[in-house]
Amino acid sequence: MSEETDRNTRPKASIEQRVVATKEALIDAGRITEADLDQFAHMAQDWRPENGAKVVARAWTDPDFRARLLEDATSACAEMGYAGPQGEYIVALEDTPDRHNVIVCTQCSCTAWPVLGLPPDWYKSPAYRARVVREPRRVLREMGLQLSNEVAIRVWETSAETRYMVIPLRPEGTQSLTEDALANLVSREALIGVALANPPTR
Amino acid sequence: MDGIHDLGGTQGFGRIDIEADEPVFHHPWQRTSFALMMATQIVMRSHNTDEYRHAIERMHPAHYLLCDYYERVLTGTVSLLLEKGHLSREDLEQRAGGVFELAGPVADRPMADLTPQPEARFSVGDRVRVLTISPSGHIRAPKFCRGHEGTVIHRAPKFRFPDTSAHGGELRKEHTYHVEFASKDLWSDSDAANDSVIVDLWDSYLEASS
Numbered sequence: 001m002s003e004e005t006d007r008n009t010r011p012k013a014s015i016e017q018r019v020v021a022t023k024e025a026l027i028d029a030g031r032i033t034e035a036d037l038d039q040f041a042h043m044a045q046d047w048r049p050e051n052g053a054k055v056v057a058r059a060w061t062d063p064d065f066r067a068r069l070l071e072d073a074t075s076a077c078a079e080m081g082y083a084g085p086q087g088e089y090i091v092a093l094e095d096t097p098d099r100h101n102v103i104v105c106t107q108c109s110c111t112a113w114p115v116l117g118l119p120p121d122w123y124k125s126p127a128y129r130a131r132v133v134r135e136p137r138r139v140l141r142e143m144g145l146q147l148s149n150e151v152a153i154r155v156w157e158t159s160a161e162t163r164y165m166v167i168p169l170r171p172e173g174t175q176s177l178t179e180d181a182l183a184n185l186v187s188r189e190a191l192i193g194v195a196l197a198n199p200p201t202r
Numbered sequence: 203m204d205g206i207h208d209l210g211g212t213q214g215f216g217r218i219d220i221e222a223d224e225p226v227f228h229h230p231w232q233r234t235s236f237a238l239m240m241a242t243q244i245v246m247r248s249h250n251t252d253e254y255r256h257a258i259e260r261m262h263p264a265h266y267l268l269c270d271y272y273e274r275v276l277t278g279t280v281s282l283l284l285e286k287g288h289l290s291r292e293d294l295e296q297r298a299g300g301v302f303e304l305a306g307p308v309a310d311r312p313m314a315d316l317t318p319q320p321e322a323r324f325s326v327g328d329r330v331r332v333l334t335i336s337p338s339g340h341i342r343a344p345k346f347c348r349g350h351e352g353t354v355i356h357r358a359p360k361f362r363f364p365d366t367s368a369h370g371g372e373l374r375k376e377h378t379y380h381v382e383f384a385s386k387d388l389w390s391d392s393d394a395a396n397d398s399v400i401v402d403l404w405d406s407y408l409e410a411s412s
Binding site for chain 2 (some may be wrong): 007008010011012013014015016017018019020021022024026027031032036037038039040041043045075085089091100102104106107108109117118119120121122124125126127128129130133134135136137139142143144149152153154155156158159160161162189194
C-alpha cells in the first residue's frame with residue numbers, strides 16, 4: 001500500500017485534536033508560548049462592533065468628526081482608540097436617502113477588526129460571499145432589509161487592503177438621544193450594511 | 203488561482219441567516235485556531251499574510267466549502283508550518299491521533315508576468331479595464347471583474363503586491379484603486395440599473411480604457 005493510500009484509509013483527526021496537536025507541537029518546540037496565544041485571543045475580544053457603533057454615533061452628533069471620518073477614517077477611528085491589525089486603512093461609507101452601502105469579502109472574510117470585530121458567521125458563509133455582489137437587493141431583502149427600488153446599492157468588495165465601515169442613516173426621532181444611546185442603535189449588521197440602524201425604543 | 207475561494211457571483215447557494223447575539227467564538231478551539239494563525243505570522247514570522255491566504259485557497263474545494271472558517275484558518279496555517287519545515291507531519295499526526303487534511307501544493311508557475319507599477323498611473327474619474335489574466339497562484343482580482351471596465355472613484359495608498367508577496371517574488375508596493383463597475387455590466391441578468399460593485403484593485407491589474 002502506498003503512503004498516500006495508507007493516509008486515505010486512516011482516520012482523520014478531529015479539528016479539536018488538530019488544533020491541540022499544533023499548539024502543543026509549537027509550544028514544545030519553543031516557537032510560541034501560551035502567553036502569545038492568550039495575547040491574540042484577548043485582542044480578538046477587544047475588537048467589537050460596539051467600537052464602530054460609537055464611531056457612527058459621534059459622526060451623527062459631531063459635524064467636525066463626521067468630516068474627519070469621511071476624509072480619513074483610519075485617523076478618526078484611531079482618535080477614539082480603535083486601531084490595529086486589519087485597521088491599517090479604513091474608509092467610511094456614508095449612506096444617503098438614495099444610496100445604500102454594503103460590504104463583502106468575496107475571496108476570504110476580511111473586516112475592519114478594530115471597529116467591526118472579527119467577522120460573524122453569516123459574513124463568512126459561502127452564500128453571502130457568492131451572492132451579495134450579484135443580487136444584493138434580494139439578499140438584503142431575505143436578511144430583513146427591504147430597500148426601495150429608487151435606492152442605489154453600492155457593494156464594496158474588500159479583498160484588497162482597504163477595510164470599510166458603513167455609516168448608516170440616523171433614524172428619525174433621535175434628536176434628543178445622547179451619543180451613548182445613539183451608539184446602542186447601531187448593530188454589527190448595520191456597520192456592514194445588511195441592516196439599518198434600529199429605531200429608538202420608547 | 204481560479205479556486206473555490208473566488209466565490210463572487212457563484213450561483214446555487216441558499217439563504218443567509220443571521221445569528222442573534224453571535225459570540226466572537228462558538229468553541230474554544232476556534233479561539234486557539236485564530237491565536238495560532240496570528241502567532242505563527244507575528245511572533246514566529248513563519249510566513250506572511252499573502253502566503254497564508256493562498257494556503258487556504260489551495261485547500262480541496264469540498265473541504266473548503268464544507269468546513270468551518272476557523273478550520274480553514276488552521277488548515278492554511280498548518281500547511282505552511284509543514285511546507286516551511288517548522289513541524290513534521292508524522293509528529294503532528296501522532297499527537298492528534300489521526301490524519302491532517304492539508305492544502306494542495308503551490309503551482310509550478312504561480313505568478314502572472316505583470317509589470318511592476320511603482321508610480322500611480324490612474325486618477326479619480328479614469329476609465330480602466332481589469333486585465334484578463336488567470337495565474338495559478340495568488341491574485342486578488344476577483345474573476346467576476348476581470349476583463350470588465352469600470353471607473354476609478356478613489357486612489358488608496360500603496361500596499362504590498364499580493365501576487366509576488368505570496369510566492370517569494372519581488373517585494374513591491376503599488377497603489378490600489380476603488381474601481382466602480384455597473385452591476386448590469388458584470389451580470390447580464392442584472393436588472394439593477396443603478397446598482398454597482400466597487401472592487402479594490404492593484405495598479406498592475408489594470409489598463410487604461412477609453
